[in-house]
Amino acid sequence: MTAKNKAAVEKMQQTHRDWEEADYAGPCPVRDVLDRIGDRWSVMVVLRLSGGPIRFRALLRSVDGISQRMLTTTLRALERDGLVDRTVFDTRPPAVEYSLTPLGESLLDPLSLLAEWAMDHHEQILKARKNFDK
Amino acid sequence: MTAKNKAAVEKMQQTHRDWEEADYAGPCPVRDVLDRIGDRWSVMVVLRLSGGPIRFRALLRSVDGISQRMLTTTLRALERDGLVDRTVFDTRPPAVEYSLTPLGESLLDPLSLLAEWAMDHHEQILKARKNFDK
């Protein structure tokens, strides 16, 4: 582990301890963010939105396997947290465009690193699983 | 977004497209890793383990709110994926130590960045929520 990571981990642990001791009303930030992006679809949606503004129906098609209901729910949650912007065009039929806010864009930073880790180590993980299962 | 991130995002998107087109047997790596660390406890456990080897009972105490069942389940899943090592000492009463494997250590890298993002932007998220709810 690099020195930079070590510092980050320590910061994270310290924050977690502080949260426990101080008995805050709100949730631990790490827990909170993890709960948000840890669901089945959020990351995939954010990923698609990183390509620029896109309409509801197009998103529905491009995020593989997602239902209409879950796309709506996911987008609403992301909008609520200030990660996504929703723009309604008053046309017939109605058009709605979704895009990342600057806050949402900033999330691409850690997310892309995580995705890279996933891609770089996926083989190793699959191997470990196969070995464990026998 | 920095050029480095842009490249990472594009790599992620490309990988995702490849996966869809190729109809692989296995899951998309990003989905797969997200499913694994996206659960309620994995990240918190990995975080605790970053402090060095620790025994089951100590982990149970230090990961706030986790049940015995979920700690066992979570540790087993992490072990299966090759992120965690389990060492049994043949004493009375028995002692078991858990620690991160090199692969697990490498996960601290993206995880710490994500945690930092969470801590740095939590306030902004809470504000966005409050504003959205009214």
Place this chain on the structure above:
DNA sequence: CAGTATCCGGCTCGATACTG
């Protein structure tokens, strides 16, 4: 097109009790 409404099956997870 972009949603909302309703229904409901499955799976996660917590509580509790028990074992080597």
Place this chain on the structure above:
DNA sequence: CAGTATCGAGCCGGATACTG
């Protein structure tokens, strides 16, 4: 101490039908 076994509530999320 370090687990496993069993049960059951809750909620996540899919399917389907309907609306402005």
